[in-house]
Amino acid sequence: xxxxxxxxxxxxxxxxxxxxxxxANDVAxxxxxxxxxxxxxxxxxxxxxxxxxxxxATFIGSHVTNTIRKGIxxxxxxxxxxxxxxxxxxxxxxxxxxxSFATWKSLPVSTTHSIVGSxxxxxxxxxxxxxxxxxxxxxxxxxxxxxxxxxxxISYVMFKCIVKFILARRDPYLRAINLxxxxxxxxxxxxILSFLFKTPLGxxxxxxxxxxxxxxxIIATGLGLLGQLxxxxxxxxxxxxxxxxxxxxxxxxxxSCYVALAQxANDVAxAIGPLAVIYFLVKKGTVGAxxxxxIFLLLFGGVGISLGIGMAGHRVMKTLGxxxxxxxxxxxxxxxxxxxxxxxxxxxxxLPVSTTHxAVGGVLGVGFARGMEAVNFKIIxxxxxxxxxxxPAAAFTSMIIFLILKHVI
Amino acid sequence: xxxxxxxxxxxxxxxxxxxxxxxxxxxxxxxxxxIECHIEKKxxxxxxxxxxxxxxESEADAIKRRIRGHLPKGTMLxxxxxxxxxxxxxxxxxxxxxxxxxDWISYRPEPGIPAEVAxxxxxxxxxxVAPIExxxxxxxxxxxxxxxxxxxxxxxxxxxxxxxRQMEHDADTTxxxxxxxxxxxxxxxxxxxxxxxxxxxIGSIADHAENAGDMMRAMxxx
Numbered sequence: 289x290x291x292x293x294x295x296x297x298x299x300x301x302x303x304x305x306x307x308x309x310x311x312a313n314d315v316a317x318x319x320x321x322x323x324x325x326x327x328x329x330x331x332x333x334x335x336x337x338x339x340x341x342x343x344x345a346t347f348i349g350s351h352v353t354n355t356i357r358k359g360i361x362x363x364x365x366x367x368x369x370x371x372x373x374x375x376x377x378x379x380x381x382x383x384x385x386x387x388s389f390a391t392w393k394s395l396p397v398s399t400t401h402s403i404v405g406s407x408x409x410x411x412x413x414x415x416x417x418x419x420x421x422x423x424x425x426x427x428x429x430x431x432x433x434x435x436x437x438x439x440x441x442i443s444y445v446m447f448k449c450i451v452k453f454i455l456a457r458r459d460p461y462l463r464a465i466n467l468x469x470x471x472x473x474x475x476x477x478x479x480i481l482s483f484l485f486k487t488p489l490g491x492x493x494x495x496x497x498x499x500x501x502x503x504x505x506i507i508a509t510g511l512g513l514l515g516q517l518x519x520x521x522x523x524x525x526x527x528x529x530x531x532x533x534x535x536x537x538x539x540x541x542x543x544s545c546y547v548a549l550a551q552x553a554n555d556v557a558x559a560i561g562p563l564a565v566i567y568f569l570v571k572k573g574t575v576g577a578x579x580x581x582x583i584f585l586l587l588f589g590g591v592g593i594s595l596g597i598g599m600a601g602h603r604v605m606k607t608l609g610x611x612x613x614x615x616x617x618x619x620x621x622x623x624x625x626x627x628x629x630x631x632x633x634x635x636x637x638x639l640p641v642s643t644t645h646x647a648v649g650g651v652l653g654v655g656f657a658r659g660m661e662a663v664n665f666k667i668i669x670x671x672x673x674x675x676x677x678x679x680p681a682a683a684f685t686s687m688i689i690f691l692i693l694k695h696v697i
Numbered sequence: 698x699x700x701x702x703x704x705x706x707x708x709x710x711x712x713x714x715x716x717x718x719x720x721x722x723x724x725x726x727x728x729x730x731x732i733e734c735h736i737e738k739k740x741x742x743x744x745x746x747x748x749x750x751x752x753x754e755s756e757a758d759a760i761k762r763r764i765r766g767h768l769p770k771g772t773m774l775x776x777x778x779x780x781x782x783x784x785x786x787x788x789x790x791x792x793x794x795x796x797x798x799x800d801w802i803s804y805r806p807e808p809g810i811p812a813e814v815a816x817x818x819x820x821x822x823x824x825x826v827a828p829i830e831x832x833x834x835x836x837x838x839x840x841x842x843x844x845x846x847x848x849x850x851x852x853x854x855x856x857x858x859x860x861x862r863q864m865e866h867d868a869d870t871t872x873x874x875x876x877x878x879x880x881x882x883x884x885x886x887x888x889x890x891x892x893x894x895x896x897x898x899i900g901s902i903a904d905h906a907e908n909a910g911d912m913m914r915a916m917x918x919x
Contacts, residue, residue, distance in 0.1 A: 616844060660773060670704075
């Protein structure tokens with residue numbers, strides 16, 4: 289076996305480790321509000337998040353993977369296969385190291401930022417500062433600033449709407465049942481659209497934009513009405529008096545699935561972006577600019593994430609179950625919806641945003657709408673500090689590993 | 698392991714507020730018992746009640762400090778942070794007033810309250826304590842309002858505040874009556890001073906409950 293294969297195996301191992309870490313650390317983002325608001329039990333949440341992360345990663349994920357690989361760092365560094373191989377491996381190692389360190393020290397670090405930082409480090413070592421596409425990097429950094437803000441606005445608006453049209457009304461319970469079709473419909477609409485645009489599945493269907501929109505509207509309307517019927521039936525069969533929150537509890541199961549899906553789609557790239565580079569270098573000898581990420585790599589990443597969720601998710605959920613006691617279902621729904629929509633949009637634009645930040649933005653949005661009993665705004669500054677630290681730290685680590693590996697291999 | 702997403706959630710001050718209201722209620726009940734015991738003569742457990750009230754007061758104090766100390770800058774609440782603190786201060790003042798009242802009673806050798814006005818003081822104590830039980834319900838209902846923002850719920854809270862105001866008014870009337878009676882039926886100047894001051898202290902218990910209600914009214918203002 290040639291040394292390249294050892295590199296590939298190492299790549300698989302560390303790619304898997306990264307995916308595992310994403311699952312273990314970030315599962316809270318998708319399921320925190322659902323478990324906190326008691327829409328799902330811990331066991332259910334772990335199971336659902338695991339499955340949907342795989343689905344999201346495999347069917348919606350490929351677009352982001354491409355961007356991390358060839359967007360920020362120019363493909364010119366990939367012309368020397370040996371350097372590219374070492375670089376991709378060191379990027380992966382550096383990100384894995386940094387994420388492990390952060391987990392050990394309990395730092396609020398984003399896996400997304402770690403991998404972007406280490407890719408930059410590799411780019412600089414392999415081709416100097418000129419290979420970094422600064423414009424693209426700036427766009428990514430701006431997306432990091434904007435994504436929590438967008439999420440905040442969405443959840444603010446969503447919660448205000450819920451208050452205005454349902455909670456503050458005379459009979460909120462009836463209003464909630466009547467309006468549930470819209471809440472379900474909007475959620476379905478966005479999920480369908482993200483499936484149809486720029487995913488392997490959507491490409492096979494080869495639909496025009498307006499066709500896709502029409503199809504999404506039809507499916508969303510259908511499912512919205514069906515969902516409403518199901519909710520009506522579900523609550524009329526129960527004898528006891530249900531309240532508004534109960535209805536949102538049902539809808540929230542759907543939205544937390546939506547977050548898990550979006551998370552899989554968005555975060556899988558962090559783990560398998562560099563792995564895809566290694567894979568092509570070893571199998572084909574070169575990396576073309578337009579090679580799509582093979583679906584089995586996405587699946588591999590998705591499985592890694594869901595294993596992380598399965599193994600560490602329980603512990604995380606337990607902590608959050610005791611910590612988030614004041615969140616109820618209408619709030620949880622707003623947070624989930626905002627976070628998932630933001631991540632989905634960013635993922636479609638090819639911007640690697642952090643799901644954690646989107647979720648934090650969502651909570652703050654509801655907080656601004658005065659919907660939370662207590663939310664600590666200051667955490668956002670702490671996140672910013674580590675966010676600024678992560679990129680250079682991961683880049684620097686990546687550079688050092690690159691130097692070492694260059695002598696070894 | 699600390700999860701960044703979770704550090705955004707902090708303990709709700711409303712939980713503390715409710716705990717504090719609970720302590721105030723317990724304290725008020727103990728006060729009622731203490732007064733009755735004191736008036737019944739041969740009261741052996743009065744000092745026990747005083748001790749219990751002072752213990753409840755210090756427990757409530759700890760809750761108050763916990764609430765104040767655990768709302769960092771940049772905390773978002775359904776209400777203004779300082780409105781909450783002002784409310785808490787009024788609710789806490791009830792405890793101080795209760796403690797003042799039992800302390801004041803204990804300064805004088807028995808019998809502190811003569812038989813002529815005993816009935817009236819029991820009535821006054823009952824009326825001063827009545828709004829405090831409402832206060833406890835008010836906190837629960839207000840919390841429900843902040844959860845649902847429903848107009849109906851808001852009316853419930855307003856209704857309670859209205860009741861508290863009415864009860865305070867009743868206690869005020871009784872206080873006036875008690876004072877009049879003290880001045881007409883008691884001749885010993887030390888006794889008069891002691892009883893007048895005592896009726897004022899007991900009356901202030903209801904005053905603080907009313908103030909707390911008014912603060913709550915400000916918090917639920919649209």
